[in-house]
Amino acid sequence: MNFLLLLALWPGLPDIQAPGGGKMTVEMAPRDRVKVSSPYWRVEFDLRNGGSLDTIVFPHGSGANLLVKPFATYVDQWSDRDAPAVEARSSEQGGVLRLEFSGRMAGAGRAAGPIEFETVWTLSPFVVRADQKLRFTEDAQVRTVGIGSAAVRADLDEWALRVGPTDDPDRRKMAPARFGKLSRAGELLFSERHAPSYMLLFDRGKEGFDVNVASDLAAWETGLTGRGGVGRFEARVAGDGRSVEMLREPLHAPTPMKVAKGEYLFSYYLGLPRIVEKADRKWMHLSFGNHPWPSDQEIAAWAEAGVNIVRLHNDYAADENFWHDGAWPPYDEAGMAEVKRIVAACHRHKIAVVPYFSIHEFHPVAQGYAENENEWKRSNDQAGTVYHNHVGKGEFGAQMCPQSKWLDRRKADIEKAYRELGFDGIYYDWVMTLPCNNKAHNEKLHLGTDGVIDLLAWTRRLVAPNGTLILHLYGAMPSIAFENFADLVVNMEEVSGAEQMMTMDRIPIVTTLAESIARSPCPSYRKDRERERNRNNIAHLAVLGMFPWSGSAGTGTAGGTGGATYEETLKLFRAFKPYPLAEYRFHDALSGAVRTSWEDVYGAVYGARAPAVVVISNAGPAMRKNVLWRVKPETLGLGDAARLELNDIKTGRKRTLSVAELGDGSLLTDLEPYEYRLYEIRGAP
Secondary structure, eight states: OOOHHHHSSTTOEEEOTTTSSSSOOOEEEEETTEEEEEESSSEEEEGGGTTTEEEEEOOTTTTTOOOEEEEEEETTEEEEGGGGOOEEEEEEEEEEEEEEEEEEOOOGGGGGEEEEEEEEEESSOOOEEEEEEEEEEOOOOEEEEEEEEEEEETTTOOOEEEEOOTTSSEEEEEEOEEEEEEOTTOOEEESSSSOOOOEEEETTTTTEEEEEOOSSSHHHTTTTOSSSOOOEEEEEEESSSSSEEEEEEEEEEEEEEEEOSSSEEEEEEEOOOOOSOOOOOOEEEEEEEEEEOOOHHHHHHHHTTTTOOOEEOOOTTTTTTTTTOOSSSSSSSHHHHHHHHHHHHHTTTTEEEEEEEEEEETTTTTHHHHHHHOOOBBBOOOOOOOOEEEEEETEEEEBHHHTHHHHHHHHHHHHHHHHHHTTTTEEEEESSEEEOTTTTTOOOOOEEEEHHHHHHHHHHHHHTTTTTEEOOOOOSSSOHHHTTTTTEEEEEGGTOOOOOOGGGGOOOGGGGSSOSSSSOOOOOOOTHHHHHHHHHHHHTTTTTTTOOOOSSSSSOOOOOOSSHHHHHHHHHHHHTTSOOGSSSSSTTTTTTTTSSSTTEEEEEEEEEESSEEEEEOOOSSSOEEEEEEEGGGGGTOOOTTEEEEEEEETTTOEEEEGGGGSSSOOOEEEEEEEEEEEEEEEEOO
């Protein structure tokens, strides 16, 4: 069977063509190597060893290869890396590159075995997909089958894992990822017998990658033998502590098991973060709803503060006057007039407006729900339970599966709203992959991964060339492959209700993955010590290059509130409004660009243009006097200026200093509790 035909037989194979990611280049040296570069990463394939992926480099990360051992696919003693010969083909369409490698697995001495392989890599600047087919030319007794196992450098010292539905104790099969950090040589980080949906290995704030299983979860779980729980999916630190081995084996049995003659396809996505030289941090973002609608005067105040994008987030209200997901029109005649007024007023002030949509939720009052619930629902039990997301005495909606025709309906809803109401982009909630076994739309156990990626790529095509895509990724359900499609990521909702105040060591790894997508964290949703909580949050986020969102001035808006939260957020926006942050190279508090004399006082640098901006922030509740701070001159990116001018934005005081004085201990400041202060540095006139 033709491999591309085999791929087409899996329903919902996504179209990952998406504009806005930059140009990719490919270099192919026959019988040697294939190199593919995007603006963010470079990957290389070794044609002398089965076309295996042996290099992942982020030029704006460490610049070093993440891989210690290549991605390898193997059956017992036979491996694609030992193939005596490999046939390589490449093609390109719509900015998407396809590489195809095929050959026969072999063992020691490159002696060919009875198994053929075909591997298709589909690469875009946003996501990389691997489809690996094994063809058993005869029945075989097999103990181990590995698909894309590899080893990475040990400085990728943090990990995450989301188990598959068999190991998921949650009734809805929505258990969060668990996270960990390397501690010693030889350590077993995790080990599962059933296929997990997600794995991540990362050097916080610098680089890494994740692996997302594609929608055909059944292939990984039972595809080879018809039995589940016979695999091995684990990560272990090498005995010498220099690497981490990542094993992905859908079959790992103590005694051989029969694998019948035939073809077996395994698909997954590599999430390679879009690590950039100059991150686009231009977004100052608010949320509003209809309780009450914002006035024209408030919209003008937004613009004055530097707000440049707002989202209509109106997914629930107790009085039932809200935009029910899937309903059209979302409001009565007066409500629709208000939406049009707000969009027009925002446009007059150069503020973009995006509407909220949930990828998974369909409200039961919406047209078409009753007729399609059974076929489209996401379910995981024999009873065919549909999961309703309740809130108070009402609900947000019921969960649908993006591997069903719900995906077509969702696209139609989104396009209608986008085109008819003049929005400037789209905001998606529930950006996650979830398991489903509803046989009314797919006979196989599946995930929603392909459908989500298809929707995200389609949305980028819809809003091109100037529209904005905002994604809300719940940190306990992470995916670099998903968030890569975003212009802005809303995150940190998993800690928005925490009683403990934020500290730098409690900030989730998925918030500080790498210098990649701009992030707009959720404010604290708690009402106790509201102003203090959000001042504390901002004091941390200001040196991590993140600008949190808030609800509008009125009450009842989605998630965030007005009042103290709103005012502190606008104050932050005003502080950074004068600077074109999209043009800066950012060095955050974790980078070591700034050092201070207090453990809870942090610093960051926006460099690579004049003026460079240094941010010094007191993340604690106590006044800090005579805070000594030093900054690495090279992070300023001001060339070889012999003399510099330092401008304290708060006081307006300027002083001239030498480059040496940036690190000699003569820079001092006083900071109130939770105060962040900006300093401009430029070449002295």
